[in-house]
Amino acid sequence: MKSINLLYLGYWSAHDSITHSTIFQHLEVLSGFDKVNKVIFCSIERHGEIQPVAIPIPKVSHRPLHSKNLPGKFITKWLDFFIFPRQLKSLIKKHNIHLTIGAGTQAGTLVLKAAKNTPAKVLVSFFDPHAQYMRALGIWKKYDPRYLYLNYWEKKLKKQADWLFPVSHAYRQTLLKEGIPDEKLFTVPCTVNLEKFKPDKEKGLAVRQKLDFSAEDTVGIYVGKFGDIYFDEEAFDWLAAVNKIIPQLKLIILTSQEKPRITAGLQRAGLAKNDYFIACVAHQEVPDYLNAADFAFSFIKPHPYSHAYSPIKHGEYWACGLSIVLPDHIGDDSAIIKKSGAGVVVKNLTKPETDLRKLPAVLQNKKPIFIRNLARQNRKPKLVGDIYTNILSGT
Template sequence: MRILFLSYWGLDDPLTVSTVFPHLQLLQQRPDVESVLLVTIERNGKAPAFRLPFAADKVEFAPLISEPGRNVLVTKTDDFLRFPKQLVQLAAAHRSDFLLARGAPAGALAYLVWKQNKLPFYVESFEPHADYMLESGVWRRYDPRYLFQRHWERKQKQLARGLMPVAENYRRQLISEGVPADQIVTVPCSVNLAAFGYDAARGADVRRQLGLPADAIVGIYVGKFGDIYYDQEAYDLFAATAQHFGEKFRLIVLTPNAISDVQARLAAVGLGPERSFVTKAQHHEVPGYLSAADFAFAPIKPADCRQFCSPIKVGEYWANGLPVILTEGVGDDSDIIKAEGGGAVFNLDHPETVPAAVRRIAELVQQPDYRQQTRQLAERYRSPERARQAYATFFGA
């Protein structure tokens, strides 16, 4: 098999590192895979140096360069006009047997390639992206990006040889919409379980570097504020947690947001620099910070379509053994937490659920084996083995 693997993100984007690379490694290991052409979309106007964190003699690289510095609508329009033509040329030169797209936006490009050359395509991490962006307030209902993406998602449901949604909730929804069940395999966002495993020594080093008291109760949040995530509500959640744990509570925030702004907003809710640490971190640095924490936050904005997602951060938290304070109605994860543990859920429409969730976390972190128990959820639900099985279903064992 010769596969064109399309990532909608750049080569060095954390989402590519955390979600695409593990799947490339799975494909690299298959004896029937002759070559994988990895295509990424680079938005800074230049091609990055190609490197992978594993031996990959079967993987080639071809970036698509998006012109930077323009209005986002102009840029996206240009991308979707130019990139399908370039992908057709790349697929022909590579002699690709099919295109494997990561995410519904990449799936839209795969469909546009199919229109030109009928190259079969599969879409993994398939989610209702247009509805995500609409319900999060990022796109408006009459935004051309929303209208086109929604249309292209319908086409993916009709024409893709296989869809790999990230949640069982969405698999059931797709079947109800008429997508044949044998063309759907659920693959939650995979996590590198070894890389994100708990490392007590590394965690202790981080605690010493940050000057955290030995008896500190440490919460951690990895991600941004705003868009599909809560903004001020997240800071209020941190404050409510601090109120419960008292002076022992410390907070680590790893975020792409402006550090000074995050620090100021934390100080405004009583979590100044003596009780919080904020930084940007490379993906390989994150496990060390997770190992220094006792539990984690995932304050994701609620929306109807959120039940169809699979936040990578939840899988990474679980892989490190961290129970998660998670918004109710997020993917399969909030139901897993209710049924099997691994955290606590809250719903801001019912304010009493916030202190209840914090109390539940406090109970969990007192259990001597809570990290091992939580880690088992990642092994059960977020292992790359799920992707391996999906590939076997669609491409042959």
């Protein structure tokens, strides 16, 4: 059996929680194949130079790429897309790489440029229409150089990459309608470690005691940010509506954003100081907090391209048996929740309370085992393994 060497590029720091929650699962799967000899994992470090990190996965070694982080984002990004492909090409040649993998459209662009004029094949995992949704959300304008550049390379990836892994079935259908060949498209959602994320009443009660929340309180949780691709003021409007609907409501907010701004929003929503807890915690601590909750929020903004999402937080919520309150048209998940009844899908964004009034009935009919099975069906790591088996069998 021919052995192969892989290069996997993430677009985030090796220390970033999204790297641990998404990319590491792919690295674990890939390292488990007998024919894989080694995996070179490259991260992009934007806050100073770091030494290679010891990755606790067999066959995987780390090579950090260091962004210059100069004044002005445009200059820094331009240099990244000029310098990194050269560094990656050097690694491809040095380690005799057979397959390059880029996590997301930006990383995919970098490996496509690096693999040019080499025998290495190109795969883009977590493929999404990043440029399109940044424009749809108004974050990038039509003539923004970032939009023009990434939109150009998204089109290139669709034509030139050997395989694309969209994260939702809905977006795969869109790509098929665009004429992308069926054989290069594989739906691979953001999967969840079901051993780390699972119901645990004891740990949940311990967190409640630590936060001074009682067993009788109804606790909602949100993991993530406010603003940008997520709701900002609208999120606090939702929380205000739920606070009126649910007696003894308590909230846990796990975020890396600064507390004062979020505290002000929660107070506007009518929550007293002892009704909420805000913190930034390590990814391995998140399951304990999820187990302290009765339900979860997702504040991703819906837009014409939001069907391409697969939020990792949804899988983690499901794995811990939590119902989700979320907008319509988010990846495959809104449709799954509508069909299963495992949460509340807010369709009326101008009057969210219309749909949020359904929440008490959902909470009265808790079904954590059924909800955890949604994670087993839609976000289990075996989905990743099955797809890579298909890809590597022909490499």
